[in-house]
Amino acid sequence: MPNKNDYKLLFDINSPDDIKKLEGQDLKQLCSEIRQYMVDVISQIGGHFGGGLGTVELTVALHKVFNTPYDQIVWDTGHQAYPHKIVTGRRDALKTIRQFKGISGFLKRSESPYDSFGAGHASTSISAALGMAVASDILKENRKVVAVIGDGAMTGGMAYEAMNNSGLLKKNLIVVLNDNQMSIAPNVWQISKYFNEMISHPEYNRFKGAIWDLTGKLDYFGDRLRKVAARIEQGIKAILTPGMLFEALGFRYFGPINGHNITQLVRLFEHVKDLNGPILVHVLTEKGKGYKPAENHSQRLHAATPFDKLTGVSLKKGTSLPSYTSVFGNALVEIAKSNDKVVGITAAMPDGTGLDKLQAEIPERYYDVGIAEEHAVTFAAGLATRGIIPVVAIYSTFLQRAFDQIIHDVALQDLHVVFALDRAGLVGADGPTHHGTFDLSYLRMIPNIVIMAPKDEAELRNMLYTAVNYKKGPIALRYPRGNALGVELKEGFEEIEIGKSERIKSGNDLALLAVGSMVDYASKAANILARQGIEAEIVNMRFIKPLDEEMLLEVAAKFDKIVTLEENSLVGGFGSGVIEFYNDRHVKVDVLRVGLPDEFVEHGSQKELHQMLGIDPEGIAQKVAAFLKNKNYKNGVVA
Ligand SMILES: Cc1ncc(C[n+]2csc(CCOP(=O)(O)OP(=O)(O)O)c2C)c(N)n1
């Protein structure tokens, strides 16, 4: 961990006020120390890394020029805001970032007054900042509002909706475009190609100086002259600068500027701070800046596990267990090789979803659409109208974005789109913005959809195969983050009968009906219960929709008490479906639902969170035993 004596300035920076006292060389020194501190801390505990290394100067310049937290900075997504945390009173707490009970890996309003808007999902910053700018106007305040958005986040449609609205409302709003030409993977932002062409154009370079001169002098003109000059400036810029697209949306464009030159950044922010109307400052940065292993890494060490400081090599111990993601990625390639109608779609997460394997093997049937989950789904719907079989691989949490598209564009038209929801359940260190704990609820209510959850990686392969061959409409499978169970993977695939569950073990005392990750936990809980003389029957339900009604009737005939288990919110999830089924058929049976409470779950390791919520095998066994004894049992849930 960092040694205070290795730092000249950083340990005297306790708030942005301390930055305001620094000038020139000291600002540069501070930037270099922030980088060193990030390397010192993140090499020990892991976390988002490359993005933050690229925003050091930007962060220092913003906090030097603006009067934060009165002035509001909105960081898009938030993974690049570690330097912001370091200079806003959370330097020492950085050692706890993303850990159980530690500070959040993203922006969080309840964590600091400097975190003006919470995030984790991309492309929200301009909308939120515009809201703040309008509020400032209504409240007759003079707060400055700055949104900092990456080029990756600019592939998300909301960013354009917000810019359009900003142009219309003409409020004082500064958008900083942090352009490092990277998303997590190389970015697919088409506008960056246009920027590059513009910037390298000889005419642009010849006129750039002149335009800047004019811009710089504008504020010294009288009102009438200023208007004329502004029009001339805009006219010239519209033809000659890369910003004409933004100018068309109603923004005044400044840049591109070197985002690692603190002196230039401070000067530019001082200049634009008091200008009226929407401003776009285009800043060129390098993801991973200042740490060679990150600069040379294919993903610029976007997120790091603990690593060796000198080499950047991960210290994470290897495991023989495959991840669910890699099993999915390999299975998709196998299936796509034997069915040329199958295509894969990712929303900027090729590696995270395992679709990088398809990209490598069959690139012509792989689509990265950018951070555009809504578009990904409707794009898939279009493909499906022509008999193509799109497999849309999106994390459970990010698919929330495309709720209406799933209903209106896919399900309503019975289109055969396969949804592969990775990171379903509690994801761990990313916390509440990223937990995939709502998908069973938000999908289950949609007519015509089939929803599956595999108990292990072998079943995941077969479910994917089943989904691709289903043809009747939308079909989803959800599986957790992390390592699979290590079961044998047979060659080839087997189709699973839609709506058919699997009895794993018979019992005499009660039935445990489990889905997905909870099947393994149910088996482990049953072993604990067996030691207490309780014989539980275990069913792997496989399908959340349609439910295996025959099995539900069978277990209700055999037992008075039934337990449902799911790694999803208890509101509207699998257990709710089971209760609805029994209720609608007037079947009298006591149902205990085990799952996630109706609250946002904090961050921590998956194990810690499972324990905290009592959904690990020990916790489940305790709940089941209490349920059998009618202890603390209320409204279907054991307290
Ligand atoms: C809605 C949504 N989809 C996907 C992600 C996953 N994600 C997190 S950061 C990121 C890349 C962002 O790129 P950019 O905005 O350019 O920031 P950089 O990392 O380059 O600083 C992605 C795809 C997300 N956070 N939110």
Ligand SMILES: CC(=O)[C@@H](O)[C@H](O)COP(=O)(O)O
């Ligand atoms: C910031 C962000 O949204 C991603 O970087 C996310 O943290 C990735 O999560 P996984 O590590 O589960 O792929």
Ligand SMILES: [Mg+2]
């Ligand atoms: Mg980027």
